[in-house]
Amino acid sequence: MTEYDKSFQNLLEFEKIYTEFRQQDLSESDTRSKILDKILIDVLGWTEFDIEREGWVRSGFFDYEMKTASFQFVIEAKKSFVDFKLPSKGNEVNIKTIYTGNKDVIDQVRMYLFERGLGFSVITNGTQFIIGQFANTQGKDWKDQKCLIFKSIEDIKKNFDKFYDLLSRESVCKYGKIKITKTSNIGKTIVKDFPLKRKKNELVRNQISQQLIPIINQVFEEIYNIDSLEGRKILSKCYVQNKDVKKYNSELGFIFSDEPPTFDGRIVPVQNTQNTQNQIKEQIFSEVGILPDPIILIGTTGAGKTTFIKYFTEVLLNTKSKLNRPLVYIDFRLYTSQTIRDTKFIYKSIIEQLENNYPELNLSKYNILKTIYKSEIDKKKEGTWSYFVDDENKLNDVISKLIEENQNDSINHLKRISDYLLHKCRKRICVLFDNADQLDEVDQKEVFLLGNAINRNLKSIVIISLREGYFYKWKNKPPFNAYQSIVYHITAPPYKDVIEKRINYVMTQFNFQELSLRAENKLITFQNGSLEHLFKNLYDTLFNSKNSDVMEFLEETSYPNTRQGLENFKSFLLSGHSKITEYMAFEYGFGDGIPIWEFFKSVALDSDYYYETSKSKVINLFYPSISNKNHFTKVRLLNYLLSKLKNSSKKKDYFLISEITNEFIKAGYSIDIIEEELQALFEYKLISTSEYSEDVEEEIKIDSNSMISITSVGVYYIKSLVGRFHYIDLVLQDTPIYDEHFYDELTRKFPDSDEQGNRNLKDRKTTSEKFLEYLKSQELNDKKFIENFEDKDIMLDVSALIAHNISKDFERIDKVLKRENNLA
Secondary structure (H helix, E strand, O other): OOHHHHHHHHHHHHHHHHHHHHOOOOOHHHHHHHHHHHHHHHHOOOOHHHEEEEEEEOOEEEEEEEEOOOOEEEEEEOOOOOOOOOOOOOOEEEHHHHHHHHHHHHHHHHHHHHHHOOOEEEEEOOOOEEEEEOOOOOOOOHHHOEEEEEOOHHHHHHOHHHHHHHHOHHHHHHHOOOOOOOOOOOOEOHHHHOOOOOOOOEOOOOOOHHHHHHHHHHHOOOOOOOOOHHHHHHHHHHOOOOOOOOOOOOOOHHHHOOOOOOOOOOEEOOOOHHHHHHHHHHHHOOOOOOOOOOEEEEEOOOOOHHHHHHHHHHHHOOHHHHHHOOEEEEEHHHOOHHHHOOHHHHHHHHHHHHHHHOHHHOOOOHHHHHHHOHHHHHHHHHOOOHHHOOOHHHHHHHHHHHHHHHHHOHHHHHHHHHHHHHHOOOOOOEEEEEOHHHOOHHHHHHHHHHHHHHHHHOOOEEEEEEEHHHHHHHOOOOOHHHOOOEEEEOOOOOHHHHHHHHHHHHHHHOOOOOEEEEEOOEEEEEOOOHHHHHHHHHHHHHHHOOOOHHHHHHHHOOOOOHHHHHHHHHHHHHOOOOOHHHHHOOOOOOOOOOOHHHHHHHHHHOOEOOOOOOOOOOOOOOOOOOOOOOOOHHHHHHHHHHHHHHHOOOOOOOEEHHHHHHHHHHHOOOHHHHHHHHHHHHHOOOEEEOOOHHHOOOOOOOOOOOEEEEOHHHHHHHHHHOOOHHHHHHHHHHOOEOOHHHHHHHHHHOOOOOOOOOOOHHHHHHHHHHHHHHHHHHHHHHHHHHHHOOOOOOOOOHHHHHHHHHHHHHHHHHHHHHHHHHHO
């Protein structure tokens, strides 16, 4: 029996003796000892150690003060059987709805709360309960707060789950407070609540986007279309071989390198790409008499599994090798749930590829088909065909019909083809299933079963690519634990090497012609090679600048998802905020390259004039979760996890959420808020779980038992981004402001955008300074919790951190403004 079940049973027992109490005229003292004590201790699970009785404050004696390690509330007990004035229906009302009818007792309990510095109270006569926050510290009228009411023992019985979740010791300890309801984030934001000129407009793409799109489509996307010679050339020139990868420019690179997981003994511990390729080759080209187990290729989202497969099959394997191991490539992005389950359809697709891609095998030739079905033909010749075996025309006619009938059964026909190739030609079919992880879970399992069936029934080599998150999830479940597999991890290549090869390819392989554009009713002509100069300036920005901020931003916000990193680079090339025509000019580029603030703005805003948290690729760490109004929670959680990771003796370590929440309760947070904020960080990929769950498509809810750690993206935000002007300048536009005075000041100073997306630099700096003042004023509310901690890992002074990091940016801006004034 659970604690909840025991509590409900105790309530029923209490109800039996309650009728005896109704015969008596109980005083407030009797109400406490005979009724309320039983409910608090027997039903709600509180102990005598949790209860302080009849404590004194200047306004009088309060009846109970309930205490946990992190939360306190007052209970005021009134005379039993004198009913409060409560609505007849419902359990949730605003305090102002019941205030007039219960004014005396509410005013009394508010005085207790003020003197004790508390917010929550329970008012009861033993059978009716009013539960609420009667002293508000969040700037909202306390009468507008919701309170929960229970009108009788019968009402408590009917809504016992709600009553228990509010007042039981178990629940109050779990949530770190009386959890009445979730409150929405009510602060105003500049972008949502202030009348900006271009709030609903989109900035058009830059003027040469039409010339850039063909280059982007060919070179800066996932390389999988190798139908053309150009596609094969790009694949050959741009593919990056890993050499025991160490992540670029990362403070904790030894932790965040994309290494083979160790959670399953089947995973081959190889990281070097060439070694992986060689081992897979050995499996594929093993003796024909030995059938290899299915090969599973795992890797994170966007790590380049498809590119690895294409390079392996189209570049490394020559024509002779593939003729010896005829390779069939099935891309499940092109299949539906229905066709996946249609085995005949899949087998027919394999047959068609064998016939079309390997004409040298002559699998559609009559003489070869006769060889494939020789045993059936010989039986017929000795049987029903024996009387016309000398009639060559008739014999060929019936042989043709027999072959056609068998060809119509694609499952049987492919089996006969495989037997023929294996036993007559010493060749083994190799079937490669790619992008199965783009399907839903049910379809992925179907693909896995199909692959194993092909491996066993056709005696064929089968290679299946999956995300490592799905493999982790299913490794000990059917059907994945029913088959033996060889598992290789495809390591994400260093983003720096990927982008370098691709920009070099554009500069060396494209012939850029003269280009004419119309801007502001003027015809501007760019000479031959201007577009090439754009990519040269990009190359210089990324690779010739010392400690390139742009390269750090691109890599740290995406690795190991190379695909996402390329998407961010494409966003910059096409964004209307990017000053592409300036970057094309031959006189441009003699300084430090393209500034990080311009690059960052283009990626963060894309085609929008203003920053919005819900739309941008850039995450706003100062936007609290729905039940929270503290701007610093996300930053402190990331800082705490980073500190834990640095101090851990393990190379990779994960930490229990319940232990984290127990620490953060001391900082005034409730458990549900911390779990809510951690959920947001998880969805933003700033933290990860020990179960690789961030790598699967379906919505994952982390809970108190989840093990989490900070990701490289989280480290970048906390260490390199949160205190930079280009970050603060954008996120302040959509951070809820809970102080009307500061909101008015910010909107008064905030510079609106012109048609080209430009905003006055001086006013942007002034607005950022005012925003930092606001954050500092908000953080003062947290100072009282500092004494609960020996170190500053949790109670990090976020405002001071930002002020220290942003000072250099402000100095640079002051120099720019001074130069502009001198020129004027």
